[in-house]
Amino acid sequence: MSGADWVELRVHGVSGAPPESILDRPYCTQVAGDADSRYFRAVDSSGHELRGADGHVVEAYHWGRFTSGSWLQALWMVLLPFGMVNAAQFMLPAAGPGLLARIWHLLCGALLRFVALMLTLLLTFAAGLILIDLLAWRWAPGSRQLGSFPETWTVGLAIVATALVSYVLYRLGRGYGVVDDAEPRKRTEGRYVDAVEPGEPRTPLARDRFYRGDTDAPVLRNLHLAAAVLTVASMGAWAVHPDGWVDRDPVLLASTIALVLVVVLTTLLGDPEGTASLPLSGRIAAFRLWWHVTMVWIARGAIAVAVVLLALSAWGASDVDRAAAERPVMFDDVANGLLWAGLAALILLGFANLALVLSVRGSWGTTPGHRAFRPYALGMTAYLVASIAAFLGVGLSAAAATGVSSLLDLSVRTRTTAEGIEVDVGTTPMLDRVSYAWGLNLLLFALLATGAGIWMMARRRADRARAAGMFAAADGGPRLSAGWLETVARAIGTARLKNLIPVGGTVFVLFGTLLGIALALELAGCQGGQDFGTCRSLPGPLDLLSQPKYVTGSAAVIWVSNVVALIGAWALITAAAALLATGRSAVSEQGTRRSLNVVWDVIAFWPHAVHPYAPRPYSMRCVTDLRNRLRWYRRAQPAPHVVVCGHSQGSLIAFGALAALHREERDGISLLTFGSQLQVIFPRAFPEYVNLDAVGDVHDVLGGAWINLYRETDPLAGPVLSWRHGAEGPSTTSGHLPGALDGARPDVHVPSTGRHECGDDWRVLDPTPYDQEMNDGAVTGLLKHGHYWRGPDWADALERVRKPHAAGPGGAPEGG
Template sequence: MTEQGRQHGDQPRRPDVVELRVHGVSGGDPTVILDRPQVRQVAGDDSGGFHRDARSDDAEPGGVTLEAYRWGDLPSGTVGRTLAMVFLLPFMLGNVAVWMRPTGRHRAAGVDVLCRLLALNLTVLYVVSVAGVALDLIAWRCLGAARCRPPFDTMAGLDGRHVGERLAVLALLPIAAVVLLRLLGTRWSGPTDHPLWAMEPLVRRLRAIHVAAALAVLDLVLLTARRVGGATFGTTLLLALNAAVLLVCVGLLAAPGVIDRPATMRTASWTARTAAGLCAATLAVVAADPRGWAPATGLPGYGGIAGGALLGQMALLVLLSAVVLGHHGRVGGRSALPAGLGAAVLATIAVGLAGGLSADLVYQSGELLGGYRGDGGPPLPYRWTLLAFFLHFVAAALLCAVMTVVSRRRRLRAAAAITARDFPDVAPEAVGRLRLTTKTVARARFTEWWGLLAVTYAALGVIGLTTSLVGGTGRDPEELARRFLGLPAGVIEMGLNGSSYLIAALAFTLLAGGVFAFRTNWFRRHVGILWDLGTFWPRAAHPFAPPSYADRAVPELADRISQLAERHVGVLLCGHSHGSALLALAVLRLPPQVGRRVALLTYGSPLDRLYARLFPAYFNEEMLREVGERVGWRWLNLWRDTDPVGGWVFAAHRPGDPPADPADPASHVDRRLRDPTDLLPAPGEGSAPALRGHHPGETDPDFRAAVNDLIARLRAAG
């Protein structure tokens, strides 16, 4: 029990019930949640807090005190932090992928290892791309082999310096990029006093490993280029030591369960310190070496290292897809798709986005500086990556279009059966309204097709692997297109330019979305969902991903519920959409004596329809039944066929479904709501009832009936 709970433990319990409402990702205004013109904050802070009616703290006439928990600013907070989330989007997606692991113990361990190795590769690719701009483009080309546009051809007087000095000085740019990631990860450290989400010790270990690997790869870029002009004992020794550091980093992540042990912190810290020392030594050796460097258009060896990083992530992605697709379990007993499928899909998106952004950074920087004029363009691996991104984007767009068309007839047929059972007798003037309802249900049912769509999308990773393999042969894409496809010269170059501008437009859209999602409520409701869902999970794979707001929201909710249960007869928890997930996790943290005074109402809830399929190791039937048992099965779940997000948790209860087992308490949780309630306006009304879809509807009669039902159960239990 919390200290505040103890302070109220000896006070007489008030006879009213507190109705605590928690919003979803689409809203967070307490005045809207409570349907009150003015509210006041009674706990929490500006980022997340509990609010009540400003006029009175007393119960409503029905003996119910309304309270709302607002958590909408926890995932973002400030414009700077929101923009940083956009910048770290590939890291965030790679981190969420590890939480989508399948349920099997050994297969889940394999997914953990592969996701963490992919996360490490994302960091390596980030550093390699920055090194491509600083070392290959500026230090080697603009200030040496080629003359860039002014003033980039005489940057800070470095054009007259020795090659080694230029490389050592400009190597500070990728080092600064690593330091920036390190500072962001440290600044966003989460709490460590909540066992359910206490991931910070693991984050510190992962952070040390990622920093060590990033510095080691940067050293390898410098030392490989130096050895092309002639190896020395010092460069050979440093090269071997940095390779050993990189192997240690990979080994700590590749050995199942090793990184999860607290004792690994000493090894990870020692590895990071060693990498920092080797980096300083490498810069000194490169800057002080007076020998000449091998003449080359680009930095010697850089293309091979960049290609190796890109090929490595493709190989890891294929292995991850094979592990997931090889799992033949079913999700919730209704889907024949492999459990844990989301890990491969989200990793594919993260890898594609990271590769595309890295390649475009190098490509656009070269265009801006003019450093690739007359020498065939940027390093060959990045040209192939841009081509792969373009092919992947076109294939994904065609796939979505085909799946939409192919599934439309089946979805409409299923939707027509639903609306025909809901409205068997339709007046002629209501035919148009019925047709609109059927189309809405059909659109909502597209959610059931996401699984097949995701499997096919993950298979598109073969495109990236193929282009990486072909690019590894050293063949130019234009040459192969001309020889084997008969395409005229310049077609591939047009495709590369189009892909580059497409990625630049995507990056600009993400940045603009980060700003508008913070400043505009309407935009946040539609785009901010990505940030809210992506930052829900703690950092278990990538230490530089944005932090989890659940680290605070879940314990804060549990503490507040315990406090309210000490002072009132009962607490009714009302969670809409993603708010139902926060409440389900908070219920699992409640002491037994508190759970006996709690009831749960979920509506528009994705707990089974989405989360149990995307995160089968966590939001599964066993976990959901435990939630029901914790609250004594005082749980109702409201759902509509027109809702594309929420659904039933245990049983659909659609017309025509077989009757559920009345002895199973889970069979009494779900209540299907007909939407709309009628096709024609009620007497005296000017318009027909609206289609509610995913709308919360706290003032709807069905919602109030469910509230009254659960309040009666609470009072009976009390």
Template structure:
């Protein structure tokens, strides 16, 4: 008997909803990811064409676990990791450069993470607050920093440095735990292939282990560099210089190693790569212990004033390096991209820059709110030009981040008004054509109903234009970031660009103050969403969508990003589908939304004997509409054609141009904002009219629902397609029937 194995999309759809059956039993897998079938004792165990129904629910790996919401705090790492997969399809030389630049950028994001904790604990608390009696007043939990053992400045820095140490240790623990759980899934590495078809594509465990060691080494090295940057110029002691040299060596080796093919090659690293990376992480931990011990040594009296020395400049220089990396990455992409690449191939730099913006906003927002709390003031900074008042405040570079956040919001609003609204009007005009073609005479009967369908079609089409709108936001924002970085490197603050006391100065001060509140609000919003995800399913699903879309790809750039669930899902699906195909009479891999991406990747991982007894049904698929646009190096015309071609038995022959493979059928709707046609000569695209009817059906009281991205399996066309694929698996020469309301769309 042929089995229809359904794979859900994002948000962790319950298995009962996947199969539209209330009583199920798990037949394989576990509570995180399992295979379910209807209970035989209650009947209704088969589907269209007599298939055995089975659902694969992998949602507990992502949206189903509320604890995963905490990963929202590491969104910058996820963006940095996704950026490496967004590259255009370029030659080997350019590919190596792009990967190296992205991995170096990912290392700098780890350093930024450490510096955000250093700013709060060491600069604001250990350096600034501990030196101000009014900050310590009535705060017994902080007064200990000014009395007894920790009365000296260096020891206060040492004890407050334990906060970033704990943060790094938590990252290390989390990275190792997810590495053992996700990347540790057993996988068959026999066979050959390339890209998604490579047998080792989903085997990232060795690479993630090496990258994790390098990132931990750089994290501890960053902390050591900041602490020694304060102590060594003050002490001028040989021991300090030796420790500084050791720190510089670890940082240098870490940044060099992440660019070496012998270290970061997924399948064939050098024999010395793993020992080197492990040694670096262990050496960094040991060196941090020595640096903390050095900070605790007795010293002469030392009064802390202003900001922590060197630290403000370190933040500015690091941000300048990150901006430079993005500019170089963008230049390499523009110089090597194939003609016609979506967004000119700049999706990677744009996403990486978004991660950088989120990181800066989070760090600045938290720093300003902590500074407000410590200083007991209502205004975060900058409107006061007087020098007599001593304030607790973050580095001046964060003022540029606050002003930039306001600028970004203004740009987004301007682009939305000037380009977004006209775009929506144009899409509405196109939608009228679609509606009138599907429901002839309907607009004359009910203009309001036709308008509702127009809106659904137009809203779905916005997806195809969002990327271009974002470019109009990010390009000016990137230019502004470069200018702001230059001013910050020169030590210039935003409010100093205008004459003191002038109206322009007051406006700039107000903008910066507003920005500090807005970025603080955005930072706390992430935390609040994470808390709500523990308690409410709705928020848990929102977090799950973000998780599912951002963690499909392996951790090839940032090993401390949220883990890749596909490194378990695809091998597990391939094992189950291979068994069903070879031992149980055949299998129809039936995927919805993100499940279509998983199902397509699974097809490429199946052995040939299993592929000969496998069919593929996709609906609401983002393969062409999103993945082929944003990930052209891994999902492209050749890959999509191969997916359908490998499902054809050798005696059938590979379909030529203008023909259709009978083994892959893709259902799509004009009202679907995510799915669309796959436009491959080896796939049959079937367009479904949505809604199924224009008028209220006899005996009903409401109009037929516009399903959009959901409800594909509830339509008669779905059952007819499944029944056709069952026949195809029995007779490879048969063409799958097409429902009367689902006209075939020629492949292009």
């Protein structure tokens, strides 16, 4: 096949790599796409297109602007908890055909939607606390900036400003499109899903419905907006009328009742993935009518009611006499209520997730191949990630409120302990204690990091031996110097740290849940602005789990607690500032995004399911655009052979695009993945969408035209098509596709480059060990997760993947 007959189409991964980096050329020009979804080819300084060594087209698909490139997307970085809890829906194990498993799946989804709504209300409450309590109530009367402003309007304007914050979040939640509910879909076992033909990949990523989004997403956005505005209206009514419950204030009562109804509707809203719905009775038309009446119009009506109540609340604030009124101490009860509701939902979610795992665990398979793709934490990933999102949301809310209170010195001395000690309240008792809890979490993190370091040191000898075996020459001598072997051994140990993610996440969540329970129990006794002397204290040493920064007791306990609380407070404030700074660097320095942005790009892939304020899901555009580009190439005359080269997150995009193509459209298309997480992360976190069966199906429908490259030094990726690798040496074995799910077969060692071929999974060396005596190359650094095309195995992989059945092991022709 001549070079002009084929196309090398590269898809970049996380961190928004610029087109010049993807093509490894200083100049490039856009040849297709639009402002966000772009296709580039390399050119020289005169603008003439540069091609590959044999004349083939080298093209780059750049999707990085979907997650970086504007100030609006920089603001999304603050919404990281929303994106995490939204992605948790897709981390649930597949429900399968069993009725009980589908019930548990639906219950998990309902609890996730409840937790997501609590996060929205918490952020809204934090914004109201800052604007209404801290700024309008405490700071504005004595400030030079607002001293001449009529005091009767300050609180009302703060209420309106808080509602505007909720509306900004609502606008950020817009997606790229939704499902047309009128589009016909086949009904299978009571579920309305796209038809999947026999022999097609068994993954929801192969269905068009996944990339059209959830029909309930706009309704969910409206309900979240209504709930947020109703919360602001309640806070405004409570601020100007602290005895509203006793006196039955109409605005406060109406806002509370409407908020409860919105919470119930949100929790019971649909099945986002369309994979676990119970059988529906009646005709589809009747179901649509019910859906529109109960969800669409009720959600819109709730927004209208919320706006009216907000206006009444803001207008009523003009009559408040702040000189005679106390600060809105009832806000403390709102914070406590959000804590209790969210904590109870997370505990129930843990039990429901466990029940779902126990009901479907038998379908995961018991072969070594299936075990290599087993989910994180035995399938409890959704619960763990939702809990981390909740803890992070509480922490960031506390950081914002504590930062403003500290900056403007707005603490109030209105409470007294049982010992007669005056107490400064910075924000609310709950948020003040959150700083202390996060300080304890940071100490736990330091212990975990120390343990990970000790674990790495204990394995250093094994890593040195593995590095020496990988770089052994044919005569048994080393192909790298001792210093380089030590560098490679350290890189291998660092790369292995990704295997500790589930352990660290589980310990963090369990400890955070313990702190949350301790905090809830301690705050149960101090409601309605009562003195701290009436608060409940935990017995004995357990009291140290929930100490505020103004603790009482011995001098040592007070000093340690203050230090821990300060560490937590400043860590939270720094984290909030770092999120904004990282989002800003995503605009100005696309190539510098790293670890945090890896998480961001992963969670932003998933459509809105349980939280409508999550980042805009780019999968609805980039996977569809890549699929359309491949179809365009296949319609060309003559149609070229296309090799899709997916790196990191780009491998998931390529996987989804190829799985969604029709069978006849895959002819003449091959797949080369490198630095991919299609085994080490994606199936463990999203077991229904990426798993061994789905990977095997795509490998089969491509006719084996799929090769994966990985490095032992890669900290983010690993093997995809192989598992259970044997000891380093000339007779290395592994299980690999196709087949061999329960056994091991010999690997192939290629002496010229030092790579190991585990079937279609190639482990390449890093750094490339050029011949030292001939000086035919330079060893300057480790490439780790990037620049696979700079290695000598890249050209071999492209040649092999274009004709997988024409070559034997090591690149030799079959029978040769």
